[in-house]
Amino acid sequence: xxxxxxxxxxxxxxHVVLLFVxxxxxxxxxxxxxxxxxxVFDLGGRGDKSFNDGAYLGAERAAREMGARVRFIEPGExxxxxxxxxxxxxxxxxxxxxxxxxxxxxxxxxxxxxxxxHFAGVDYSVATNxxxxxxxxxxxxxxxxxxxxxxxxxxxALAALVGKSxxxxxxxxxxxPLIHKFEAGYIAGVKxxxxxxxxxxxxxxxxxxxxxxxxxxxxxxxxxxxQGVDVIFHASGSTGLGVFEAARQTNxxxxxxxxxxxxxxxxxxxxxxxxxVDNAVFDAxxxxxxxxxxxxxxxxxxxxxxxxYVYDQHNERLIPPTVRARLEQLxxxxxxxRINVPSTR
Amino acid sequence: xxxxxxxxxLLPPVVALLLAAVVGDVLILSFGQSPxxxxxxxxxxxxxxxxxxxxxxxKATTLTFTGLAVGLGLRAGLFNxxxxxxxxAGGFVAAVAGMLLPAGIPALLCLPLFVLAAALGxxxxxxxxGVLKAKFGAHEVIxxxxxxFIVLALLNYLTSAKVHVPDTLHTxxxxxxxxxxxxxxxxxxxxxxxxxxxxxxxxxxxxxxxxLFRTRRGFELRAVGLQPRAAENAGVHVGGVxxxxxxxxxxxxxxxxxxxxxxxxxxxxxxFASGAGYLGIAVALxxxxxxxxxxxxxxxxATLSQGGLVVNxxxxxxxIDVLQAVVxxxxxxxxxxxxxxxxxxxxxxxx
Numbered sequence: 001x002x003x004x005x006x007x008x009x010x011x012x013x014x015h016v017v018l019l020f021v022x023x024x025x026x027x028x029x030x031x032x033x034x035x036x037x038x039x040v041f042d043l044g045g046r047g048d049k050s051f052n053d054g055a056y057l058g059a060e061r062a063a064r065e066m067g068a069r070v071r072f073i074e075p076g077e078x079x080x081x082x083x084x085x086x087x088x089x090x091x092x093x094x095x096x097x098x099x100x101x102x103x104x105x106x107x108x109x110x111x112x113x114x115x116x117x118h119f120a121g122v123d124y125s126v127a128t129n130x131x132x133x134x135x136x137x138x139x140x141x142x143x144x145x146x147x148x149x150x151x152x153x154x155x156x157a158l159a160a161l162v163g164k165s166x167x168x169x170x171x172x173x174x175x176x177p178l179i180h181k182f183e184a185g186y187i188a189g190v191k192x193x194x195x196x197x198x199x200x201x202x203x204x205x206x207x208x209x210x211x212x213x214x215x216x217x218x219x220x221x222x223x224x225x226x227q228g229v230d231v232i233f234h235a236s237g238s239t240g241l242g243v244f245e246a247a248r249q250t251n252x253x254x255x256x257x258x259x260x261x262x263x264x265x266x267x268x269x270x271x272x273x274x275x276x277v278d279n280a281v282f283d284a285x286x287x288x289x290x291x292x293x294x295x296x297x298x299x300x301x302x303x304x305x306x307x308x309y310v311y312d313q314h315n316e317r318l319i320p321p322t323v324r325a326r327l328e329q330l331x332x333x334x335x336x337x338r339i340n341v342p343s344t345r
Numbered sequence: 346x347x348x349x350x351x352x353x354x355l356l357p358p359v360v361a362l363l364l365a366a367v368v369g370d371v372l373i374l375s376f377g378q379s380p381x382x383x384x385x386x387x388x389x390x391x392x393x394x395x396x397x398x399x400x401x402x403x404k405a406t407t408l409t410f411t412g413l414a415v416g417l418g419l420r421a422g423l424f425n426x427x428x429x430x431x432x433x434a435g436g437f438v439a440a441v442a443g444m445l446l447p448a449g450i451p452a453l454l455c456l457p458l459f460v461l462a463a464a465l466g467x468x469x470x471x472x473x474x475g476v477l478k479a480k481f482g483a484h485e486v487i488x489x490x491x492x493x494f495i496v497l498a499l500l501n502y503l504t505s506a507k508v509h510v511p512d513t514l515h516t517x518x519x520x521x522x523x524x525x526x527x528x529x530x531x532x533x534x535x536x537x538x539x540x541x542x543x544x545x546x547x548x549x550x551x552x553x554x555x556x557l558f559r560t561r562r563g564f565e566l567r568a569v570g571l572q573p574r575a576a577e578n579a580g581v582h583v584g585g586v587x588x589x590x591x592x593x594x595x596x597x598x599x600x601x602x603x604x605x606x607x608x609x610x611x612x613x614x615x616x617f618a619s620g621a622g623y624l625g626i627a628v629a630l631x632x633x634x635x636x637x638x639x640x641x642x643x644x645x646x647a648t649l650s651q652g653g654l655v656v657n658x659x660x661x662x663x664x665i666d667v668l669q670a671v672v673x674x675x676x677x678x679x680x681x682x683x684x685x686x687x688x689x690x691x692x693x694x695x696x
Contacts, residue, residue, distance in 0.1 A: 014367050018370035018374070019370070021380065077619050079605070086536055090396070
């Protein structure tokens with residue numbers, strides 16, 4: 001007992017001493033001069049190499065180029081999402097961003113409670129009323145949405161043009177409307193350049209787990225490659241790592257999603273359908289800084305540079321110049337409205 | 346309680362907390378921040394304002410239930426690792442019951458129904474390892490861990506395939522029975538999720554203490570936990586105690602799901618209490634399986650969890666995880682029950 005008491009005393013002394021240590025460069029409070037931005041990530045978000053990291057990159061760029069002061073919060077459980085948003089709003093942030101469709105309800109509620117704070121939701125899902133009319137978000141809330149179907153259309157066309165077997169594949173993560181957008185655009189793209197091509201599409205599951213299941217991804221991809229598919233487009237989070245693994249094993253091609261995924265399987269990644277979460281976040285911050293932020297629904301498509309496909313020194317040898325020219329023509333057709341890409345199956 | 350036992354039960358947690366504080370100091374310094382500033386911010390954001398305190402109460406409510414659930418098991422010498430899925434199952438069954446109810450029933454009238462539904466959901470999940478252990482001697486640790494995966498996957502499937510609102514991961518809202526938030530009574534709590542379920546948690550802790558220390562069943566349960574062979578020789582039906590304890594443990598955890606479903610969002614959402622079950626193990630250990638201790642430990646871990654969000658801008662979230670781990674390790678190695686469990690497992694391994 002005496003020993004324990006001595007231990008308590010010793011620890012107490014060390015602790016109290018350390019309390020007074022203050023290293024140089026310790027954080028300063030929010031400043032009035034700069035734009036103060038708060039971002040709440042999705043559960044387990046940071047480090048996903050796509051979506052959440054995209055938001056992080058956009059905010060970092062805003063900090064570098066515009067001197068924005070950015071705070072990040074990583075929630076742990078269900079109630080932390082609202083709590084994180086609320087803490088940031090109460091702290092007087094100029095802009096509070098929630099990353100992921102799951103923030104939709106919480107953002108809507110907080111935007112009403114803090115009418116003088118700006119809010120933005122990445123992939124915010126806009127609700128419709130009984131007559132199918134869109135219910136607009138509150139005036140201080142920007143819904144940042146992406147036209148994934150347009151980017152998917154282009155990589156679908158690319159897959160059909162590069163593949164030789166007239167069979168291409170699609171592996172989706174969770175079977176729900178957001179991923180159906182990828183699939184619908186992809187199929188439309190394939191059919192545009194090759195009406196008699198066949199698309200085999202499969203999903204890894206019906207729960208969010210389906211975005212974190214590389215084993216399932218590999219299984220699906222291997223079976224598709226065996227059926228004669230030679231290019232697979234995945235929209236399945238880290239499940240796609242299994243798709244890349246299968247491509248490497250069978251010496252076939254795969255198409256990445258959200259970010260440039262070339263490094264996951266160099267030589268076997270035909271391209272990636274990139275989603276410019278970073279640009280959208282940067283854009284929202286800039287609008288706040290320039291005092292022209294407006295709520296509403298923002299659609300980021302090909303025209304806005306919100307989606308696209310990767311073409312650089314890594315994969316240019318996989319894409320012949322004629323194919324590249326054809327894709328650029330399709331891109332212009334979509335931007336100028338000559339092609340209307342469907343977003344539902 | 347004489348002075349010596351009081352010291353014995355209070356000193357280990359104090360040492361654990363101080364140890365965690367010092368480890369925290371070093372970590373905070375390594376991130377280039379000042380420990381004094383971070384701890385002050387942590388306290389200000391939790392106990393220093395009404396909203397933060399409300400959030401602490403909300404989190405502590407769920408943790409009290411999971412802590413009591415694990416604590417009851419430990420009192421019977423059983424390690425229930427399944428609270429994680431039992432909370433979810435309780436919340437799910439309650440949410441489905443709420444979908445089926447007609448609208449407009451007063452909350453007080455349907456409360457017993459919801460408690461029953463949640464207890465049923467968690468209780469079934471708890472009964473499986475209970476029966477398997479009592480009948481076939483299957484180790485409850487293995488069964489409860491494995492059941493976590495099965496039950497959570499099943500709930501995910503049921504939610505997204507059967508009962509979810511399109512474009513979301515949650516069920517429709519309850520038609521009636523939503524409990525009031527604390528902010529309806531005390532406006533200062535505005536915005537925080539704390540709600541009337543906290544009263545249920547207090548009642549649960551009181552019933553827990555009464556059952557364990559004032560009833561014959563509770564005495565039998567503790568006897569089995571201390572020395573099953575002796576209890577058996579004294580005429581206790583050990584198998585019965587085992588499955589009852591695990592079932593009730595699951596039911597308690599299940600009622601914890603009401604905190605979110607009845608009190609906060611009024612629907613079941615995937616992962617609404619993720620981590621609460623595992624943290625419940627820590628709560629029970631630090632609270633020494635005593636109802637009062639469990640309530641205090643739940644408040645402590647809730648403070649760390651909410652405080653972690655508040656200081657997230659200065660230090661990564663993982664720092665709070667490390668602090669929690671240090672508290673758990675330090676307490677676990679000093680708690681007599683755990684030491685005894687380690688000793689018996691060493692002895693059985695040797696024979």
